Amino acid sequence: MCAVSSAQNFKYPFQNPKLPVDQRIENLLGLLTVDEKIGMMMDNSKAVPRLDIPGYGWWNEALHGVARAGTATVFPQAIGLAATWDVPEHLKTFEMISDEARAKYNKSFDESQKTGRYEGLTFWTPNINIFRDPRWGRGQETYGEDPYLTASLGVAAVKGLQGNDPKYFKTHACAKHFAVHSGPEWNRHSYNAEISHRDLYETYLPAFKALVLEGNVREVMCAYNAFDGQPCCANNTLLTEILRGKWNYDGMVVSDCWALADFYQKQYHGTHPDEKSTAADALKHSTDLECGDTYNNLNKSLASGLITEKDLDISMRRILKGWFELGMLDPKSSVHWNSIPYSVVDSDEHKKQALKMAQKSIVLMKNDKNVLPLNKNIKKIAVVGPNADDGLMQLGNYNGTPSSIVTILDGIKTKFPNAEIIYEKGTEVADPSSRTSLYQSFLSQKKGEKGMKVTFFNNNEFKGTPANISVNKAGINYNSFGGTQLAPNVGRENTSAIISGVFKSPYTGDVILSPSTSDVYTLFVDGKEIATRKGPDARHPSEFPVKMEKGKEYQIELRHTQKGKYVSITFDVYRKDPVNFAAVRERVKDANVIVFAGGLSPSLEGEEMMVNAEGFKGGDKTSIDLPKVQRELLAELRKTGKPVVFVLCIGSSLGLEQDEKNYDALLNVWYGGQSGGTAVADVLAGDYNPSGKLPVTFYKNLEQLDNNLSKTSKHQGFENYDMQGRTYRYMKEKPLYPFGHGLSYSKFIYGNAKLNKNTINANENLTITVPVTNTSGRDGEEVVEIYVKRNNDPLAPVKTLRAFQRVAVPSNTSKTVELTLSPDSFMFYDEKADDLVSKPGDYTILYGGTSDESGLKSLKLQVK
Known part of the structure; x- marks a missing residue:
């Protein structure tokens, strides 16, 4: 929003919004000095007063609501949003988030004529890294372990953030972290990922490709780690050959924060001798904008002949295009997004959406003897556990600040006003003492x-x-x-x-x-x-x-x-x-049901954290067991003989095999956002019929995962990035709970599906029609999942998700769901092409409400 006197009185051509963007860019580029250009190539972009260009902070966050910028609606953490498997509602959620984002920007700019960090329009969201291992603390920020689900939700998030205006983007979204990046946190500044190109193209890149080619994402963030010996922010394969080459990406590349400093520090990558060589190499590999301060050395890079001003200009064109795309240098009246009022922030409509997404995200994983839903006239409920009355836990990480939070305890008290509620915290999340x-x-x-x-x-x-x-x-x-x-x-x-x-x-x-x-x-x-x-x-x-x-x-x-x-x-x-388990048991023994709210906390799992607790390191987990103190408390609660409902608050998956005997129902509620407690109570009471599905595999234990990982990598365990043995796509054993699993209070039966053709050409769409019947007496929602198995190819995934749709099915009613599989559904890695290509041959199409083949039906298909 350039401070010019009127839309018809422009001092420079670049200020005229009616001129073509390329013409405006070239005019402004010719007016800027070298120092001014460099000053605009870092996240804290310096003002150019003589050209009426304000200071601007590129760094902003909106992972599940506008973050770190005062009051904002806080939706469930990203992994919880993934569990909704609901692309239309995900898009709607991010349209609301971007409304709040624009409103906040409009207010902050009007007040100061500049924007600082967490005040701008450029959001470093979404995180579309693949959650390949449950030990990764930042996995909560992702959409799970599957490339197709991640791509579908990621594209929706981008479209919701960037809007649909033909001239101005509402905000910028950013696909991060490019690429092959998913922990460990403690060595991310020095780790060198070495994987096969098959895993690269079939697992780690599809979501990024979708966001670039389908979502038109305007920013891509390069990762901290190295790939094949080169830091990602100066990587030939990732940035030059794939992103700018094969995908012809014309948007900005931004570095992760202070990632360039890792290049020249010996305790980290140590691949470059100094700051000027680092800055030059990153720039030449098309890292346009740095989050950090290494680009302050670009003058030295120029003086040493490592780069030319033309190299600066290549990146500056992409940066300036961002300014014009967002209308930040145009008269306020010319950008219709600037009329979004501040009243949308924390509005009633957005609060209702936060509750709806929290409800949809809840996954009923176990319900023995139909313990749930609870009787509305229940007399006494014991609410136990470290997460029962913890509102901050529900916000996850990269969160905003809601005007209010409903905890699980609050939600239960409100939902069951006539019941006696006994509350016992019982223990901390991981500390063996109270x-x-x-x-x-x-x-x-x-x-x-x-x-x-x-x-x-x-x-x-x-x-x-x-x-x-x-x-x-x-x-x-x-x-x-x-x-x-x-x-x-x-x-x-x-x-x-x-x-x-x-x-x-x-x-x-x-x-x-x-x-x-x-x-x-x-x-x-x-x-x-x-x-x-x-x-x-x-x-x-x-x-x-x-x-x-x-x-x-x-x-x-x-x-x-x-x-x-x-x-x-x-x-x-x-x-x-010391935790007195027996005393807790004694105080709750007369309850009709025990609701245990436990699991983990964002204070234990997250980004590069200082955590001193058994089973945790640097924000990651070293064990996937439920913390020992909670396991012991659950076992003690079981001795009461009363039904135990485990409300699991988590951003990842746990190996709960040893605990299964100690609860009758398992309700996975993730980090549910500001309305998480209300959503939990709605499901417990049966006022909301659970419909979420797991976006990650729940392994029985860590041994089941590690024993099946590739032994050829020089890295082992968590640090092994090979996909062999990981996730439902490559796992051959039966997990505790499979990807795509989720129960309901309704019962769904799948009829015999039909394909529009039994033989197709590689460039054809395939239509599958699936009949679904709700045989129960209550309305419900089901997610129809379609998997593709490439037969007679031992290198292909066991199966891979290629389509899904959430559908509402009234009680005692049948619905026919029609889904389309695009030609991409039959593309797999080819060594000669070093890319994904259409693969003819025999396929099996699997369909149902889970990835577990025992719960799927199948059809045969021939692809020519």
């Missing part, structure tokens, strides 16, 4: 107000006038991941903080002080240093027990110094006691 927070025992100073005093400085040395002083009454939890401000007037780098308070001990014994920071800190009690962390990479314990006397006051002070890019400061004070 914790009782003691934060309420703090005063900011003697005779001060409740809470701790927090003083921030815009320097590393606690000097000068504080940038911000406040009293935090709720608890200490500050995080600047991605550049979020810690507090008003506080910078994003080189900060320090003093967090202090007077603690009055409520008992005699050990009080646990638990600081956790991303950098350097020192912890004092009554002026005595009791803990210190000397650097960002220093290993340190997370808990410090201090013997205290009941009623005595202690002066506590935590001093934090920022050394890295991000700031993370938490400080917990609590009492730890």
Whole structure:
């Protein structure tokens, strides 16, 4: 929204929206100096005041709602959205997200005539990496393990974000992370993925290809890892040969944040000698925009002859095209998206959609003896578990901030107003001890107000006038991941903080002080240093027990110094006691049913995290078992003899084989967003008939996965990227719960399907007509799944999803579902072409409501 006086009075041709975009780009390119161009090639794009070009922050997030930008509607985490298998509703959801995005941009630009981080129109969403291994902590951000499902939902997300206007995009979407990227988190800056080109083309690339060719995604983010020895952001195969070559992609490539710094740091990739060679190589491989600051060295690259100004201009054309596509340099009145009012943010319509998607995402995995739905007149419900009353857990990662959250406990209380609800947290998610927070025992100073005093400085040395002083009454939890401000007037780098308070001990014994920071800190009690962390990479314990006397006051002070890019400061004070399983059992034994809300938490699984818990490393899992303390509590609850319903909150899959005997029903609710608790209660009560399907395989245990992985890779276990033995497409054993599985309160019977032809040419569409009957007494929704098996080809997947459709089927009614399989359905890797090609031969078409072949029917097909 260029600040020009009128639409008819343009100082420069590039400001005229009526001119062709290419002409505007060339005009502006000719006006910019080299320094100005370089300043616009990083995520924090520098303003060019003489040309009326504002500063702009390219970095924004909208994984399942506008993130990190104040109040926004928070839909279920991406893996939960995938479990809906509902492309039309997914598109509608992202149309709402982009409405909120435009409204926020309009407001922020009107107020400041510039946009900073998390205020712009360029969203680094969706994450379409393949969730190849349940140990990956960021798998929750994806659409699961299947390329076709991922592509279908990914294209819908892109179209919802970018809009359908012929001239202006509503926002930019971004396909990330390109490519062969799905953990581990702890070594992503140094990991070199080496896989067959068959796996590359059949598994890791199809979703990216779909978003580029079908979705017209305007940005692609290159990944941290290397592929075949070259970092992804300067990779010949990925960027030059495939993306820009075979796919002829004309949009922007943006680096993952500070990925270029990994090129020249010896402890990471170390493939380049210095910053100037790194910047030059990334630019020549068509990484146009850097998230980071290595491109500040492009002047040195020019001076050394490593690049020319023409190289800069190639990337600048794509960057400037983005400015014009979004209308950011045009008069406000010329872009109709600018009329979206701020009232759409957190609107009633969007809240209803958040609830609908949470309902659709829930997967009923087990329902022995039809324990669910619960009787509406039930007398007593015991709600137990660490996730029952945890609203933050429901938000997942890369989340926004909703105006309100309904927890599972809240939802059950509201849904069953006449029942007695017994609530017992029972345990933490992974800690074998129970914790009782003691934060309420703090005063900011003697005779001060409740809470701790927090003083921030815009320097590393606690000097000068504080940038911000406040009293935090709720608890200490500050995080600047991605550049979020810690507090008003506080910078994003080189900060320090003093967090202090007077603690009055409520008992005699050990009080646990638990600081956790991303950098350097020192912890004092009554002026005595009791803990210190000397650097960002220093290993340190997370808990410090201090013997205290009941009623005595202690002066506590935590001093934090920022050394890295991000700031993370938490400080917990609590009492730890052994979990008394028998006591929990005793308190709930008289309930008619026990609802156990457990699983995992985004505080344990996610992006490159500092986690000190058994079974977790760097944001990933080292075990796929349910945390031991929860397994033990479930076993204790089983001893009551009462029905146990396990409400599983998770962003991945777990190996639950050893726990199956301890619950009657298993309800997978993922991280359900702001309305997750209401959705859970609706399903428990039978007011919503569950219809979600698994987008990932639930293996019986880790051994079932690892024992079948390829042994030819130099990497083993989680670090092995070969697809052999992984996911339903290559797994030959029976898992605990298969991809595509999901029960209902209705019963669906599949009739005999028909193909429009039994023999087709390779370039023809194939139509399959599937009759589905709901034989139950209640309306329901079913997802009809179509799989293709290439016969007599041992290198092809066991089967692969090629079509699906969610359909509503009223009670005691039949519906005929017609689906189309495109010629792409019969394309597989060919070594001579080094690409996917149509493969003639014998095929089996499988159809039903699961990927488990025992639950599928089949038809034979010949492809010429």
